[in-house]
Amino acid sequence: MTVxxxxxxxxxxxxxxxxxxxxxxxxxxxxxxxKFWSVRSTMWSTVMLFVLGxxxxxxxxxxxxxxxxxSEADESPGSFITFGLTFAQITAIVLGTLTVTSEYGTGMIRxxxxxxxxxxxxxxxxxxxxxxxxxxxxxxxxxxxYFAGNFFLDREGIGLALSDDGVLRSMFxxxxxxxxxxxxxxxVGILVRHxxxxxxxxxxxxxxAGNMAFLLPGTWGEWVAKLMPGNAGSPVAVPVPFNPxxxxxxxxxxxxxxxxxxxxxxxxxxxQRRDA
Amino acid sequence: MISVSGLTKKYGDKVAVxxxxxxxxxxxxxxxxxxxxxxxxxxMRMVLGxxxxxxxxxxxxxxRYRDSPAPLREVGALLxxxxxxxxxxxxxxxxxxAASNRIPTSRVDEVLELVGLEAVAGxxxxxxxLGMGQRLGIAxxxxxxxxxxVLDEPVNGLDPEGIRWVRTLARQLAxxxxxxxxxxxxxxxxxxxxxxxxxxxxxxxxxxxSMREFIAxxxxxxxxxxxxxxxxxxxxxxxxxxDVTPVDDELHVQGLDxxxxxxxxxDKGLYLHELTLVRSSLEDAxxxxxxxxxxxxxxxxxxxxxxxx
Ligand SMILES: Nc1ncnc2c1ncn2[C@@H]1O[C@H](COP(=O)(O)OP(=O)(O)OP(=O)(O)O)[C@@H](O)[C@H]1O
Ligand SMILES: [Mg+2]
Numbered sequence: 042m043t044v045x046x047x048x049x050x051x052x053x054x055x056x057x058x059x060x061x062x063x064x065x066x067x068x069x070x071x072x073x074x075x076k077f078w079s080v081r082s083t084m085w086s087t088v089m090l091f092v093l094g095x096x097x098x099x100x101x102x103x104x105x106x107x108x109x110x111x112s113e114a115d116e117s118p119g120s121f122i123t124f125g126l127t128f129a130q131i132t133a134i135v136l137g138t139l140t141v142t143s144e145y146g147t148g149m150i151r152x153x154x155x156x157x158x159x160x161x162x163x164x165x166x167x168x169x170x171x172x173x174x175x176x177x178x179x180x181x182x183x184x185x186x187y188f189a190g191n192f193f194l195d196r197e198g199i200g201l202a203l204s205d206d207g208v209l210r211s212m213f214x215x216x217x218x219x220x221x222x223x224x225x226x227x228x229v230g231i232l233v234r235h236x237x238x239x240x241x242x243x244x245x246x247x248x249x250a251g252n253m254a255f256l257l258p259g260t261w262g263e264w265v266a267k268l269m270p271g272n273a274g275s276p277v278a279v280p281v282p283f284n285p286x287x288x289x290x291x292x293x294x295x296x297x298x299x300x301x302x303x304x305x306x307x308x309x310x311x312x313q314r315r316d317a
Numbered sequence: 318m319i320s321v322s323g324l325t326k327k328y329g330d331k332v333a334v335x336x337x338x339x340x341x342x343x344x345x346x347x348x349x350x351x352x353x354x355x356x357x358x359x360x361m362r363m364v365l366g367x368x369x370x371x372x373x374x375x376x377x378x379x380x381r382y383r384d385s386p387a388p389l390r391e392v393g394a395l396l397x398x399x400x401x402x403x404x405x406x407x408x409x410x411x412x413x414x415a416a417s418n419r420i421p422t423s424r425v426d427e428v429l430e431l432v433g434l435e436a437v438a439g440x441x442x443x444x445x446x447l448g449m450g451q452r453l454g455i456a457x458x459x460x461x462x463x464x465x466x467v468l469d470e471p472v473n474g475l476d477p478e479g480i481r482w483v484r485t486l487a488r489q490l491a492x493x494x495x496x497x498x499x500x501x502x503x504x505x506x507x508x509x510x511x512x513x514x515x516x517x518x519x520x521x522x523x524x525x526x527s528m529r530e531f532i533a534x535x536x537x538x539x540x541x542x543x544x545x546x547x548x549x550x551x552x553x554x555x556x557x558x559x560d561v562t563p564v565d566d567e568l569h570v571q572g573l574d575x576x577x578x579x580x581x582x583x584d585k586g587l588y589l590h591e592l593t594l595v596r597s598s599l600e601d602a603x604x605x606x607x608x609x610x611x612x613x614x615x616x617x618x619x620x621x622x623x624x625x626x
Contacts, residue, residue, distance in 0.1 A: 052344075052494055053343065053344075053464050053493065053494030053495060054464070055318070055343070055378040055391065055464040055465065055496075056378065056391070056464075057464070058387075058390040058391070058461060058462055058463065058464070059385065059386060059387055059390050059391050060386055060387055060390075060419070061386070062386060063386040063387070064386070064387055064417070064418055064419040068416060068417055068418065068419050069417060071416040071417075072413045072414070072416040072417035073413075075409065075412050075413040075416055076402075076405075076413045079405050079406070079409035079410075079412070079413065080402055080404040080405050081404055082404065143402060144402075147399075147400070147401060147402045147403065148396075148399060148400045148401070149400050149401065149402050150400075151362075151365075151367055151396050151400045152396070152400035152401070152414065152457070154366075154367055155365050155366075155367065155388065155389070155394055155396070155400075156388065156389055156414050156417040156418060157417050158366050158382060158383035158385075158388060159383070314369070316362075316367065316368040316369060317362070317367040317368065
């Protein structure tokens with residue numbers, strides 16, 4: 042056994058490497074951006090988002106254009122031109138959930154918070170990365186679906202112009218709604234920390250509970266239904282409302298945005314206090 | 318330098334770290350030793366500001382970890398659980414860490430080479446062996462060229478060559494003037510690596526001394542004596558002030574060295590069948606120390622006793 046003598050050969054300035062000022066939020070943002078795009082699931086989810094969103098819209102328009110143009114049609118082409126986006130929204134929820142829960146599942150969260158102890162900055166950077174990605178992906182997908190689907194509608198003479206009522210709004214609205222869904226999923230992810238749990242909660246809330254809420258009795262029930270995240274947020278993403286009882290597009294989206302914001306603030310408060 | 322003062326962490330009713338105070342000085346390797354569940358990882362997480370102390374405080378170079386403008390440039394850490402996403406490559410993992418603290422990207426390839434992972438830099442870390450993962454963890458710790466290095470069980474899963482590599486690296490970092498804080502539950506490993514020792518058991522500090530002192534104080538030796546006239550020899554040695562414990566047909570003698578025992582017995586014309594100096598290993602000393610702490614803390618709790626040291 043050897044016991045090494047205490048060696049104090051070198052005096053090292055403990056701060057020699059440390060800048061006087063913080064690297065700033067842009068560094069945190071860059072780190073989150075690299076993190077987001079350096080796992081395969083991100084690319085796959087984004088591709089799926091596009092394929093489902095644009096592809097299914099094109100498919101449904103192609104197969105229904107003739108019927109829509111006929112006299113027996115009881116639906117407007119506007120209900121079809123964003124059809125695939127509903128499925129794309131699921132992948133947006135998956136992406137939003139994974140940005141947060143994959144860190145907890147793998148223990149990465151500790152590396153993240155050791156690198157950036159300001160937890161608010163970490164959360165803001167994650168939210169911003171999601172916002173940028175989902176807004177662009179959602180809007181691009183909606184436009185792609187519109188152009189592809191409209192090709193078939195045009196052939197039957199029932200095409201929609203971008204200038205038609207609500208069409209352009211629904212394109213950007215798709216990007217906005219998808220962003221909101223991703224952030225909602227991220228917020229739930231912060232609170233429950235498990236991928237499967239967070240995912241099923243958000244999917245159930247948006248796609249199941251929302252529809253069931255319309256069965257609630259009375260004005261009270263009616264308002265609960267109107268304000269459910271999926272019901273309030275989705276009208277902005279479609280040219281013609283699916284449900285006459287729903288809020289108008291921008292009122293609904295404002296309510297939805299507020300709900301997402303409240304959830305993120307709660308998540309932020311929990312995240313600040315919690316052991317990593 | 319790391320200063321820990323009155324640090325306590327409770328998880329519900331469970332006290333993981335119990336009013337712990339010590340400092341980790343610069344320019345030497347400080348070993349943080351304790352059996353499983355002693356509170357080593359919990360203490361290290363609190364050093365990094367990951368877990369919030371129930372009471373007490375920790376500072377690194379005079380300020381709280383989270384107050385450092387670029388913590389990775391000040392403290393490098395290898396954490397217990399692999400803090401990695403299996404789907405990300407080693408290089409990408411280091412790249413985002415570098416970006417978060419404005420560390421030049423050139424440093425990524427430097428540390429990959431330093432730990433010998435340059436050939437697998439683009440491989441997803443999910444495919445890494447335990448040892449490769451551990452090496453990547455050390456690359457992460459060294460990324461910011463930090464003056465303080467905290468390693469939680471760095472030799473876990475490493476082969477003998479890897480263990481020697483970590484040992485040499487730790488020594489080298491200390492010689493460069495850095496603060497090196499390494500946890501382990503292997504006394505024998507620490508004896509080869511550490512200058513200073515902080516021993517923790519059940520969340521309490523049991524020893525805080527130099528490695529040299531620890532060996533002198535705790536690696537007890539005794540003289541093993543066998544004699545056909547056991548009773549007489551025992552009385553004789555006790556009379557000379559020795560501490561004599563009969564064990565089976567042997568006597569374990571402390572307080573006299575083998576030569577003194579031999580001479581005393583010889584003077585009285587008694588027979589000896591065996592006279593051996595027995596040194597207990599450091600590992601034994603460590604076990605004795607920590608197992609005693611368990612009993613003591615249990616008693617202390619019922620007595621409502623205060624300070625242990
Ligand atoms: N997040 C937690 N929640 C509840 N209990 C915890 C938590 N983390 C640690 N503990 C408990 O605190 C005690 C100390 O654990 P810790 O991981 O710090 O020990 P350790 O010295 O690192 O052990 P090992 O050598 O096994 O790594 C253990 O009893 C453990 O079960
Ligand atoms: Mg541990």
